[in-house]
Amino acid sequence: MKRNALISVYDKSSLDKICSVLNKFNIGIISTGATAKKIISLGYKCKEISNLTKFKEILDGRVKTLNPKLHASILFKRNDPEHLKTFEKLKFPIIDFVIVNFYPFIKISNKEITEKKIEMIDIGGPSMIRSASKNFASVTTISDKKFYGSLINELIKNKGVTSLAFRKKMAEENFKLTSNYDLSIFKWFNQKNKKKDIKKNKIKYGENPNQKAYYLSGSKKNLFSSKLNGKDLGYNNILDISEGLDCLKEFTEPTCIIIKHNNPCGVASAKNIKTAYLKAFESDPISAFGGVVLLNRKINLNIAKIINKKFYEVVVAPKFDKLTLEELKLKKRLIIINSSKLTQNNNLNFKSVNSGILYQEFNSFKITKSKLKLVSKKKASNKIMEDMIFAYKVAKHVKSNAIVLAGNKQTLGIGAGQMSRIDSTNIAIMKYKNSFNNKSFVCASDAFFPFTDNIKKLLKLKCNGVIQPGGSINDNKIINYATKLNASLYFVKYRVFKH
Numbered sequence: 001m002k003r004n005a006l007i008s009v010y011d012k013s014s015l016d017k018i019c020s021v022l023n024k025f026n027i028g029i030i031s032t033g034a035t036a037k038k039i040i041s042l043g044y045k046c047k048e049i050s051n052l053t054k055f056k057e058i059l060d061g062r063v064k065t066l067n068p069k070l071h072a073s074i075l076f077k078r079n080d081p082e083h084l085k086t087f088e089k090l091k092f093p094i095i096d097f098v099i100v101n102f103y104p105f106i107k108i109s110n111k112e113i114t115e116k117k118i119e120m121i122d123i124g125g126p127s128m129i130r131s132a133s134k135n136f137a138s139v140t141t142i143s144d145k146k147f148y149g150s151l152i153n154e155l156i157k158n159k160g161v162t163s164l165a166f167r168k169k170m171a172e173e174n175f176k177l178t179s180n181y182d183l184s185i186f187k188w189f190n191q192k193n194k195k196k197d198i199k200k201n202k203i204k205y206g207e208n209p210n211q212k213a214y215y216l217s218g219s220k221k222n223l224f225s226s227k228l229n230g231k232d233l234g235y236n237n238i239l240d241i242s243e244g245l246d247c248l249k250e251f252t253e254p255t256c257i258i259i260k261h262n263n264p265c266g267v268a269s270a271k272n273i274k275t276a277y278l279k280a281f282e283s284d285p286i287s288a289f290g291g292v293v294l295l296n297r298k299i300n301l302n303i304a305k306i307i308n309k310k311f312y313e314v315v316v317a318p319k320f321d322k323l324t325l326e327e328l329k330l331k332k333r334l335i336i337i338n339s340s341k342l343t344q345n346n347n348l349n350f351k352s353v354n355s356g357i358l359y360q361e362f363n364s365f366k367i368t369k370s371k372l373k374l375v376s377k378k379k380a381s382n383k384i385m386e387d388m389i390f391a392y393k394v395a396k397h398v399k400s401n402a403i404v405l406a407g408n409k410q411t412l413g414i415g416a417g418q419m420s421r422i423d424s425t426n427i428a429i430m431k432y433k434n435s436f437n438n439k440s441f442v443c444a445s446d447a448f449f450p451f452t453d454n455i456k457k458l459l460k461l462k463c464n465g466v467i468q469p470g471g472s473i474n475d476n477k478i479i480n481y482a483t484k485l486n487a488s489l490y491f492v493k494y495r496v497f498k499h
Contacts, residue, residue: 004028005097006049006070008125010104012038014148018099019044021152025160030093052092074098074131078138098132099142099151100125102181121185126178133171140167143174206235221341228325230314230335236261237292237314237335244294244316245339247397250366251296256280260291263416267394269409273297277307279410284431292316294339304328365494367392372467372490375479380465380488384442388467388490391444396496402446403428403454405463412436421445425454429461440464447495448472452481459485469495 005027007018012035019039022029029046031039039046053067073095076083102122132141140162142151147170154162199217201224206213213235215224223238244259251269256276258266266283270276273295281288293312298319304327307315315328318340328336350359367389374380380388391406398404398416403424405413413432415424432441443458445468455466455478465488472478475491482489 002026002028002093003096004030004093005099006030006074006095006128007039007099008032008035008049008128009099009101010122010125011101011145014145015039016042017152018148021155022097025155027097027160028093030095047093070095071127071131074128074139075135077135095132096138097140097142098128100128101143101145102126102177122181126181129174129178133174136167136171137164138167141170141174143170143177147173203235203238204232211235219343221343223337223342226338226342228320228336228338229329229332231333233335240292241294241314241316241337243397244292245342247394248294248296250393250396254297255295257294258283258288258291259294260287263399263414264394264397264411265291265414267406267411269390273299274303274306277303281310282435283411284414284435288312299324301327363396363496363498365396365496367396367492371492373492374488375470375475375491376482376487376489378483378486378488380490384465384488385490387442388444388465391442392467392492392496395444395446397498398446400446400497400499402444402496402498404444405429405432405441406444407436407439407441412439412441421447421449422451422453422457425457429457432461438462442466444468446497448475449478450474452478455481455487455489459487464488465490467492469493471495 003026005022007015007029008031009015015035015038019029019042023044029039029044030049030052031046032049036046036048049067049070053069069090069092072087072090073092076087078084102125103119129141129143132139140151142148150166151162154166199222201215201217203213203215205211215233215238217224223233223241227233239262240259243262244257244264247257247259247264247267248255253269254271254273254276255267255269256273256279257264258280265287266280268276268279268283270279277293277295280293288310290311290313292314293307294316296318298321299307299317300321301323304324308327308331312334314335314337316337316339318338320328320336320338325336328334347362348359349362350357369385369389372385372388387406387409390409391404391411394406394411394414395402395404398414401415401418401421401424403413403415403421404411405428413428413430413436415426415428415431418424418427428443440462442465443463445454445466448469448471449455450472451474458466459482466482467490470491479489
């Protein structure tokens with residue numbers, strides 16, 4: 001009897017590769033509704049399962065593969081005479097390959113409405129995978145797209161069949177997958193039914209003394225429990241620490257960020273954390289006064305003494321030794337936070353607004369060199385490109401409109417929160433001229449330049465490169481202007497507004 005593969009997948013990418021190799025070895029294809037349509041559209045013959053079982057899909061697709069004929073075809077023992085006799089009476093095709101992937105239950109946010117999560121609980125897929133994996137002696141089962149290449153190589157190597165070792169290995173992977181899939185569903189239900197221990201921490205006041213405020217946390221590892229010294233945390237302290245930690249997550253090398261009024265005022269990366277701090281402070285020493293200092297490396301006694309020469313509200317680091325803490329604690333009111341055990345669940349942002357609550361996903365966009373597109377003719381050096389990436393990482397955490405000037409992985413001027421981009425550019429240039437007038441720099445803008453006025457001002461100075469998202473109707477004018485002045489202009493796909 002002709003061998004067949006049952007294909008029923010949620011993710012229909014890469015189907016062409018699978019169908020091609022099955023077709024090459026004369027393996028028939030059986031499929032479910034939407035998957036069958038896709039396979040046919042790719043130019044391959046395909047039998048719909050409902051035509052073979054004589055049972056149409058019902059309940060909006062909830063029931064389509066839960067059929068005794070189908071599971072009998074997958075499960076019968078090929079070397080058992082009684083099994084063969086029973087199966088032949090069904091007059092159903094033999095299924096020797098099962099290729100399935102599940103509804104993406106895990107990828108649907110837990111904040112989604114309950115009905116949407118429930119509809120992503122796959123029933124038929126795991127059932128078929130379990131049946132086929134149980135019968136690995138005869139049936140090849142693929143439950144993840146990442147194994148498509150392995151299956152193709154196995155079929156080519158063995159001229160259209162698979163080895164027992166391969167089938168057993170896939171069965172092992174499949175039961176691991178179904179186990180984790182069911183566990184994720186259990187955890188979701190358990191989360192819904194479990195009462196969370198929400199602790200309410202009273203704060204002296206909010207942004208201003210006339211506003212009452214408090215801090216809620218469902219975790220024992222929070223800002224309050226991580227405080228090692230200092231006065232009570234205030235509303236503005238918490239905002240600044242949170243913003244700084246989000247920004248700090250962009251960087252892997254030793255980095256220091258100084259936050260003031262919810263904006264980075266100085267950011268620097270260096271070979272060691274002491275240099276990073278000194279450069280971050282140098283970026284804007286006036287704004288740093290009374291700010292929040294965040295570092296992503298352990299600080300020693302020497303650095304603590306340097307920090308204590310200035311006035312800060314908060315110091316945050318992942319580790320402090322005994323002598324360092326003793327030095328910092330000389331300033332009784334200085335808030336010291338150990339960030340090593342803080343949990344950061346920034347999957348969703350929400351804000352109270354008129355008549356409701358506004359939700360959005362956390363901006364998880366990570367800029368890398370591969371995401372830069374040269375749009376002028378002059379290609380930037382690797383060092384300049386690294387500075388542009390550094391500047392764009394910072395711009396992502398500066399209030400819009402955001403302009404960040406940087407050089408040698410140090411911010412040299414930041415313009416934040418202005419109603420017009422040219423004003424932000426002017427502020428960034430002003431700060432740059434105050435301290436770094438002779439240094440070359442790059443510029444990052446959190447959104448496109450609407451006119452050439454910004455880039456004209458930048459290129460009159462020592463700007464070695466500009467990075468911005470495209471999207472303006474004046475993109476070509478800006479590109480032409482940069483090209484005319486032999487400047488390096490790069491576009492990045494996503495803007496990083498932050499309001």
